[in-house]
Amino acid sequence: MEWNPSRPPDMPREYDDMANMATARQPWGYKPDDPRIPWGNWRLKADVENEWMRDRSLEKDKFFVGIYSNPLQDSAVQVTMGAVYDRTREYLGTTDKAIIAFRRIMIQAAKAFRDQGELPLTVDNAALYLVRGFAAMLPQDVDWLEVSKPWREAFSDGPPAEYRVDLATLREARGALAPKIAN
DSSP: OOOOTTSOTTSOTTOOOGGGTTTOSSTTOBOOOOTTSTTGGGOBSSSGGGGGGOOGGGGTTTOTTSOSSHHHHHHHHHHTSOSOOOGGGOOOOGGGHHHHHHHHHHHHHHHHHHHHOOOOHHHHOGGGGGBOOOOBOOOTTSOHHHHHGGGGBTTOOOSOGGGBOOHHHHHHHHHHHHHHHHO
């Protein structure tokens, strides 16, 4: 399953944008809602049952695996990878912090369910998923939490242009901080 907040809220889930298939995140759209199935609203049309709508003609010169979009390719690999990998043989580094944090959250949630029968808060309160990350360069005297509130909402366009972070500005800011950190 993959959820992408860039789909406009008024666009129906079954919308297929055939003209932009090569760059679409979920090019085939979603199956009709089914209230009997958990997460029934977000079942992809392209899935294991139909081999992710694989197109073998694309394998020659477009997509190595013939599956449109990275999320669908990721789904194909994850669903078909077989038995659970032995994580004790895995070497995670500092760039894998998000993976480590996510696994800890999942383990804590599984233990809480096993031991106390508690479900994660997001199971019954989908609004908790409406918070998004953002990147911005703000003046020091600004309350970042208050200023960034609208930018952290789902379907937000993010910070206004004057606060957006570009690579040159980020390098400049890091360069200015480097002497302070070294002392």
